[in-house]
Amino acid sequence: MNSLSAVLSDLSSQLGVELIPEENLPNKSHPYSIRFSGLESTRSFSLVMARSWKTTQIYFRADAFAGDVMHYLCDQINLHHEQFSKSLEANQSKYSSITLEIDGQPVLGNAHQNPGMSSLKFEVETLTSESSIEYGLVNDNEENLVRFAVELFASILPIEAVSYRHADEVLGYPEGAISQVLVNKYERDPRNRRMAIAHHGRSCLACGFNFQDKYGDLGDDYIVVHHVVPVSKMGPDYVVDPKSDLVTLCANCHAMVHRQDPPLSVDELSKIVKH
Numbered sequence: 001m002n003s004l005s006a007v008l009s010d011l012s013s014q015l016g017v018e019l020i021p022e023e024n025l026p027n028k029s030h031p032y033s034i035r036f037s038g039l040e041s042t043r044s045f046s047l048v049m050a051r052s053w054k055t056t057q058i059y060f061r062a063d064a065f066a067g068d069v070m071h072y073l074c075d076q077i078n079l080h081h082e083q084f085s086k087s088l089e090a091n092q093s094k095y096s097s098i099t100l101e102i103d104g105q106p107v108l109g110n111a112h113q114n115p116g117m118s119s120l121k122f123e124v125e126t127l128t129s130e131s132s133i134e135y136g137l138v139n140d141n142e143e144n145l146v147r148f149a150v151e152l153f154a155s156i157l158p159i160e161a162v163s164y165r166h167a168d169e170v171l172g173y174p175e176g177a178i179s180q181v182l183v184n185k186y187e188r189d190p191r192n193r194r195m196a197i198a199h200h201g202r203s204c205l206a207c208g209f210n211f212q213d214k215y216g217d218l219g220d221d222y223i224v225v226h227h228v229v230p231v232s233k234m235g236p237d238y239v240v241d242p243k244s245d246l247v248t249l250c251a252n253c254h255a256m257v258h259r260q261d262p263p264l265s266v267d268e269l270s271k272i273v274k275h
Helices: 004-015 067-079 081-094 140-154 190-200 211-219 251-257 266-274
Strands: 019-023 032-036 045-052 055-062 097-102 120-127 178-180 184-186 224-227 246-249
Touching: 004 019, 004 140, 032 140, 045 067, 045 140, 055 140, 067 081, 067 097, 067 120, 081 097, 081 140, 120 140, 190 224, 190 246, 224 251, 246 251, 251 266
Parallel strands: none
Antiparallel strands: 019 032, 032 045, 045 055, 055 120, 097 120, 178 184, 224 246
16 A cells, blocks of 8 residues: 555646645545635635445535636647546446536536536545545555546646645746745755756765665666755846756755755765765
């Protein structure tokens, strides 16, 4: 099993949006919800994870004042009707049931032309006899369920890839522009990450650890990219040089350089590791 947080972190990196797990205590039948950062709080929606006898379900739930977002989602699904129909058809055999409706009409096979579209229903369910979702853990079937639901909605959300921020990832091109959404965010771009890895490689520059060497295919293509100068210290027009401004670190060394403020340099940490 994987933790739900780890799955969402991986999806965040892959899709370029920040995904937030919310624990619905003390509701054991609907233990978690998934939200997309970058949408206005209380005027957005969540993907709720529900558990019943031998099934795990994810369903769409709009916030109380999410009329504009609902209209936007309906409009985008209609606009990309062919894409959604293909996705639904391709995944029907993988799940026990999939429902996607606009104003009570199935999306599969039906393009809606009504500009007043405002009602959206989405549910997807998988059979799984055992589950630990109430403890924040997902099995393979549930992980696939999460990935399908999140990817479906991420494809049409009005969130730019630069809105993603995560301690283990670097995105930005230039970096440092601050905008207010749910929290202050530092705009980043995945090109910097790719260029830094191409230059520095996928081994930790402080201790030499390589995830693929240790974990095989599971660790393939994983490494943390760290800003030598913290993003929050950069001006809005700062253009990052991936060769000098970014370094590759393992997760442990990345955590250690941030134990101090300002962060330790790679050379300083390397001396500690080798001591």
